[in-house]
Amino acid sequence: MGEVESRGNKKHASLLADSLSLLLKITNGDYMTDNKLMNEPDPQWQQRYCLSCHSPMNYNLSLCEVCAPWTLPEKTQNPEARGGLEQITMIEFLNDDNYQDLILRGMPDNDDSWRVLISSIITLAVGGSESPLHEQFLNDTDELLNHITRMQDRINEYTDKLSRNENLALSYYSHFVDLDVSHILDDDSDHIVQFEIKNQSVIFRVFRLKGGNVPSHAYRFPKPTTLYSDYYAEIVSINGYNVSFDYKDLEGCAEMIIMLDICNKDIDEKVEFLNRKYCEIIDNLHSHQMLSYESLRFLPNSVAILTEIDGIINGKYGDLVRDLLLCSLYVFENWKWVQNVRDSPRTRSFQFLRRIVSDLESKVVPYGKGLEVTSITGNCYQVCRLYPRTEQSLPQVFWTVLDVGIDDNVCLEVEKEHGLPMGDILGVIILSLYDDLESSQLLHTLNI
Numbered sequence: 526m527g528e529v530e531s532r533g534n535k536k537h538a539s540l541l542a543d544s545l546s547l548l549l550k551i552t553n554g555d556y557m558t559d560n561k562l563m564n565e566p567d568p569q570w571q572q573r574y575c576l577s578c579h580s581p582m583n584y585n586l587s588l589c590e591v592c593a594p595w596t597l598p599e600k601t602q603n604p605e606a607r608g609g610l611e612q613i614t615m616i617e618f619l620n621d622d623n624y625q626d627l628i629l630r631g632m633p634d635n636d637d638s639w640r641v642l643i644s645s646i647i648t649l650a651v652g653g654s655e656s657p658l659h660e661q662f663l664n665d666t667d668e669l670l671n672h673i674t675r676m677q678d679r680i681n682e683y684t685d686k687l688s689r690n691e692n693l694a695l696s697y698y699s700h701f702v703d704l705d706v707s708h709i710l711d712d713d714s715d716h717i718v719q720f721e722i723k724n725q726s727v728i729f730r731v732f733r734l735k736g737g738n739v740p741s742h743a744y745r746f747p748k749p750t751t752l753y754s755d756y757y758a759e760i761v762s763i764n765g766y767n768v769s770f771d772y773k774d775l776e777g778c779a780e781m782i783i784m785l786d787i788c789n790k791d792i793d794e795k796v797e798f799l800n801r802k803y804c805e806i807i808d809n810l811h812s813h814q815m816l817s818y819e820s821l822r823f824l825p826n827s828v829a830i831l832t833e834i835d836g837i838i839n840g841k842y843g844d845l846v847r848d849l850l851l852c853s854l855y856v857f858e859n860w861k862w863v864q865n866v867r868d869s870p871r872t873r874s875f876q877f878l879r880r881i882v883s884d885l886e887s888k889v890v891p892y893g894k895g896l897e898v899t900s901i902t903g904n905c906y907q908v909c910r911l912y913p914r915t916e917q918s919l920p921q922v923f924w925t926v927l928d929v930g931i932d933d934n935v936c937l938e939v940e941k942e943h944g945l946p947m948g949d950i951l952g953v954i955i956l957s958l959y960d961d962l963e964s965s966q967l968l969h970t971l972n973i
């Protein structure tokens with residue numbers, strides 16, 4: 526860039542800073558919290574608010590059309606809004622200090638973390654220790670999770686040894702050119718783990734993964750694993766009876782042990798009962814339509830904890846507990862962009878941007894990838910989102926400006942942009958493009 530242009534940019538930037546502070550004075554903050562100044566929503570929709578700028582919208586999406594391109598981390602569809610809430614809005618959930626621990630927890634990935642999430646929600650909403658239902662759930666699942674952990678430990682310990690031995694054998698013979706692994710390693714049928722839990726004798730078999738898929742009911746080893754190869758474990762028998770679960774072997778076996786502790790017979794019937802119960806609850810949860818496809822992929826494995834989730838969705842603990850569960854899952858699934866809208870200065874900056882878009886009426890319109898500006902002199906510019914190359918890094922310049930008339934990019938920089946929230950920078954860019962007659966005297970790349 527030439528020296529003249531460089532100086533031009535500096536003047537331009539200070540002009541922009543003036544226009545920014547003027548606008549902030551004019552708008553004196555009132556509109557920041559008063560959504561009524563924005564467009565009134567269509568009453569046929571349940572009231573929706575953009576999660577980025579909090580303005581009302583008349584469509585069933587999470588972000589308004591001004592905010593969406595600048596809030597989503599990549600070119601993805603504007604997500605649907607969280608529906609079915611009775612007691613709180615998503616905005617309240619995201620901004621209430623009480624819920625910050627829930628928000629940062631992340632999607633539960635096993636039965637133990639599901640139990641912790643459920644328990645935290647109930648404690649927040651209805652005071653956990655005062656709810657007999659919650660107490661009962663904690664008691665019921667305490668033993669279950671203990672059994673699961675004990676079995677995991679036994680199987681993990683066995684497999685760790687097995688993995689070391691196999692790795693040693695393989696490395697010893699590795700200089701043989703035509704090495705047939707099956708000649709060196711034992712057959713999988715020999716890899717039996719047997720242990721007792723609460724006087725019930727349990728047998729699992731460990732398999733080394735040789736291509737192909739792991740059966741869906743098998744136990745897979747937790748990541749990151751220290752094992753040399755991939756292994757999985759399948760249940761063989763309980764008290765000498767061969768059993769097979771339609772859901773997960775580990776959780777099924779733990780639930781069986783609890784049932785057998787009460788009545789130590791009819792193993793086949795009990796397995797069938799658990800398998801049927803599991804299918805019923807999964808069908809129920811799919812039919813609620815409140816849980817998204819993504820949430821359904823991360824459901825817990827045990828019948829006991831699935832039953833509790835089903836109960837919560839059906840209002841067992843009231844509307845607030847159900848709302849908090851639905852909001853939490855929504856946040857976990859959409860974390861990539863939801864984390865962007867939890868910052869108050871950013872929210873205010875997008876309220877500022879929306880105000881500019883609203884004031885300039887037809888001269889600034891959202892067009893999917895960003896905003897299209899028709900200037901005082903009749904030029905048309907498109908301010909388009911430049912997406913970050915990696916998830917972590919927001920590029921210093923997150924926009925491009927196209928002069929539609931000459932189909933060429935305009936070099937437009939905002940000095941001292943560092944630290945300014947995104948919406949403020951965009952507001953400044955929109956204002957200077959709109960008033961391009963004035964800006965062009967200072968910014969030579971604008972084509973006037």
Ligand SMILES: [Zn+2]
Nearest residue numbers: 575578589592
């Ligand atoms: Zn918005």
